[in-house]
Amino acid sequence: MNYSLRYVGISHKTASIGERQKFHISDNERDLWVKSIRSVYQDIRGLLLLVTCNRTEIYIESSMTSACEIRDFIIRNTIGSENNFSRSLFCTCEDTQETVRHLLEVSSGLSSTVLGDAEIIHQIKMAYGKSRSDGLQGSQLERCMQTVFKAHKRISNETAFRDGTTSVAFKALKLIANTFDRPSKDSLKILLMGAGDIVKQLLNYNNKFGFSSLYVANRTEQKAKELVQKFGGYLYDWERVLANDFEDFDAIVTAVSNRPDLVQNVSKRSRKMLLLDLAVPGNIDRRLSELPHVTYYDLDSIAKVLKENHENRMKSIEQVVNIIEQELQDYESWLNDTPIRNFLALYKGEVDCWVNDYIQRKGTDLSPEDARLVTNRIVRRSFKQQGKKLPEQEMELIIEEHI
Numbered sequence: 461m462n463y464s465l466r467y468v469g470i471s472h473k474t475a476s477i478g479e480r481q482k483f484h485i486s487d488n489e490r491d492l493w494v495k496s497i498r499s500v501y502q503d504i505r506g507l508l509l510l511v512t513c514n515r516t517e518i519y520i521e522s523s524m525t526s527a528c529e530i531r532d533f534i535i536r537n538t539i540g541s542e543n544n545f546s547r548s549l550f551c552t553c554e555d556t557q558e559t560v561r562h563l564l565e566v567s568s569g570l571s572s573t574v575l576g577d578a579e580i581i582h583q584i585k586m587a588y589g590k591s592r593s594d595g596l597q598g599s600q601l602e603r604c605m606q607t608v609f610k611a612h613k614r615i616s617n618e619t620a621f622r623d624g625t626t627s628v629a630f631k632a633l634k635l636i637a638n639t640f641d642r643p644s645k646d647s648l649k650i651l652l653m654g655a656g657d658i659v660k661q662l663l664n665y666n667n668k669f670g671f672s673s674l675y676v677a678n679r680t681e682q683k684a685k686e687l688v689q690k691f692g693g694y695l696y697d698w699e700r701v702l703a704n705d706f707e708d709f710d711a712i713v714t715a716v717s718n719r720p721d722l723v724q725n726v727s728k729r730s731r732k733m734l735l736l737d738l739a740v741p742g743n744i745d746r747r748l749s750e751l752p753h754v755t756y757y758d759l760d761s762i763a764k765v766l767k768e769n770h771e772n773r774m775k776s777i778e779q780v781v782n783i784i785e786q787e788l789q790d791y792e793s794w795l796n797d798t799p800i801r802n803f804l805a806l807y808k809g810e811v812d813c814w815v816n817d818y819i820q821r822k823g824t825d826l827s828p829e830d831a832r833l834v835t836n837r838i839v840r841r842s843f844k845q846q847g848k849k850l851p852e853q854e855m856e857l858i859i860e861e862h863i
Contacts, residue, residue, distance in 0.1 A: 506598020
């Protein structure tokens with residue numbers, strides 16, 4: 461029975477965030493979705509469910525079930541019935557090589573909203589770990605993942621594609637981590653001001669940095685509460701922001717719209733303080749940068765670094781594409797050899813029986829270890845001859861070499 465690797469997905473390239481949210485699969489729902497798909501489509505032997513903030517994709521290794529069937533199953537069980545508009549939000553692929561190519565482009569960061577996104581490979585590793593736990597790695601999917609991880613390693617080692625970051629939020633957290641000593645990370649007190657996309661990204665990226673004392677302040681307290689409930693952290697009263705009560709904070713990150721010079725005073729203490737102004741117009745009075753204990757960055761200074769990182773990544777795209785093509789060719793060679801491997805698996809048993817029968821008929825003094833060596837030599841020679849069975853006369857010559 462012939463199996464193919466296929467995928468269906470909805471992403472930032474095909475749908476708005478509101479449309480994607482309708483089909484988002486949470487961690488709590490994952491197992492139920494996988495169980496439902498397996499129960500309906502029993503020919504599926506490999507399944508990878510990849511869910512990020514920008515995409516929901518399902519990769520299947522199946523003999524009959526198509527990606528379009530999985531797409532319709534998702535739509536039907538999410539909004540009740542399929543329709544052409546909902547179908548148009550999804551991409552599908554029924555071809556193994558093109559599916560592998562797509563996952564290579566996703567895993568490399570070529571398809572990310574942030575070019576060269578370094579987080580996606582970790583999300584793929586976690587998704588594949590769950591597939592393996594469920595016994596749903598499949599042979600083609602397993603080989604595909606090996607290809608993905610090898611390509612990722614080559615891109616990291618051979619190109620500048622992953623050097624630096626192109627995300628303002630990620631860079632802000634990186635600056636905090638680099639400004640303060642590592643041992644103080646758990647004790648750092650950080651204030652995030654605002655509740656828009658940048659603050660959401662800061663809270664989301666903090667999974668990688670692990671700052672444990674994050675405070676969120678916003679003019680509309682309910683929005684700040686929702687962020688704290690979703691990502692963790694603590695609320696900080698907006699009235700205290702207006703009073704510029706920042707005495708205990710080591711770092712302040714501002715991203716509040718239409719509030720110029722919101723921060724005009726900070727602690728006069730001697731210990732180090734970091735101010736990151738990510739708003740336009742700026743929230744922090746620039747004169748604070750003149751204080752000896754204050755380190756200050758605004759969007760322009762951060763953007764300069766990000767621009768350099770982005771330019772380096774753009775220069776590396778051709779190298780990344782070449783690596784993907786090379787790894788895809790290796791996968792295709794492996795895939796083309798599958799019929800030979802299947803034949804050899806059966807042929808090895810046949811050869812083993814023939815060798816043992818020959819030993820008994822001829823009364824040959826051949827140890828079990830030598831018998832295994834003979835079997836393996838015959839199978840390897842068959843592989844070199846593109847899966848052709850060896851004549852008995854040739855096999856007898858191999859046995860005689862071991863007597």
